[in-house]
Amino acid sequence: SFCIFADELCASIVHCHRETSQYRAEELQALKLKLFSREEIQAYQSKSVDEMWQHCAVRLTDAVQYVVEFAKRIPGFRMLNQNDQIALLKTGSMEVVLLRMSRSFNTENSTVFFDGKFAGVEIFKSLACGDLIMAVFDFAHDMCALKLSEQQIALFSALVLINADRPCLEERGKVQRVQRSVELGLTHILHRDHQENLMPKLYQRMAVLRSLCRLHLEKLGWFSQRYPLTAHSLFPPLYKELFA
Numbered sequence: 001s002f003c004i005f006a007d008e009l010c011a012s013i014v015h016c017h018r019e020t021s022q023y024r025a026e027e028l029q030a031l032k033l034k035l036f037s038r039e040e041i042q043a044y045q046s047k048s049v050d051e052m053w054q055h056c057a058v059r060l061t062d063a064v065q066y067v068v069e070f071a072k073r074i075p076g077f078r079m080l081n082q083n084d085q086i087a088l089l090k091t092g093s094m095e096v097v098l099l100r101m102s103r104s105f106n107t108e109n110s111t112v113f114f115d116g117k118f119a120g121v122e123i124f125k126s127l128a129c130g131d132l133i134m135a136v137f138d139f140a141h142d143m144c145a146l147k148l149s150e151q152q153i154a155l156f157s158a159l160v161l162i163n164a165d166r167p168c169l170e171e172r173g174k175v176q177r178v179q180r181s182v183e184l185g186l187t188h189i190l191h192r193d194h195q196e197n198l199m200p201k202l203y204q205r206m207a208v209l210r211s212l213c214r215l216h217l218e219k220l221g222w223f224s225q226r227y228p229l230t231a232h233s234l235f236p237p238l239y240k241e242l243f244a
């Protein structure tokens with residue numbers, strides 16, 4: 001009966017992931033050979049720092065919105081209290097975006113899906129945060145090496161989000177129970193896929209995700225100081241609410 005519970009839980013989380021994935025893995029695969037021309041790359045590189053930051057913040061916020069939708073459809077997540085749902089999204093949504101984004105990464109030519117085509121690091125030059133961009137690309141490379149299936153990414157995303165160790169949770173015990181059921185769901189499908197050895201690697205990747213998000217917040221802090229007007233009045237409200 002336990003296996004039936006785990007199967008049900010996995011199936012529902014995979015379903016939520018598919019419905020809210022923004023781009024399907026097969027769609028991204030089909031777009032992989034659409035690269036930006038030299039002129040297009042130059043156009044991005046000649047954008048000012050605040051223009052490029054604003055451009056990216058809008059796209060990133062789109063991706064975050066789909067993660068919020070994913071979370072809201074996860075059975076265990078919905079039954080948590082409102083403030084805890086917001087606290088988990090505040091600290092976890094960027095991590096899930098980065099995890100999902102690694103599906104849109106082409107390891108052959110180190111490009112990532114951006115603005116309808118695949119872009120190398122050079123396109124992001126005018127963001128003036130090369131270390132963050134390199135770290136995002138390295139992480140995506142690392143994740144691709146694990147060759148996770150969509151089902152494994154779905155369960156891993158839910159586990160990244162529903163984390164009882166996050167700060168300022170009011171009903172930590174409840175979050176712990178949901179986290180434990182998702183953990184069991186993930187171990188259940190890794191066992192089914194004969195890939196239990198992935199579990200410790202996934203926990204390592206969670207630590208890398210946390211450091212990536214700290215770096216993103218650090219850079220956003222630097223940017224907001226240099227361009228307060230853009231950060232306060234031109235960034236999407238959800239981006240400011242979650243990250244500022």
Ligand SMILES: CCS(=O)(=O)c1ccc(CC(=O)Nc2nc(-c3ccccc3)c(C(=O)c3ccccc3CC(C)C)s2)cc1
Pocket residue numbers: 021022023024053056057059060063097100101102103104112113114115116124127132133136137216
């Ligand atoms: C995520 C769901 S999906 O269906 O796979 C999908 C859906 C849609 C897309 C298209 C897309 O929005 N791509 C973006 N790429 C990057 C990016 C940028 C630098 C390096 C690597 C990727 C974006 C960012 O804004 C970003 C992302 C991570 C950290 C930092 C930043 C920039 C800072 C200034 C906020 S948005 C891609 C993938």
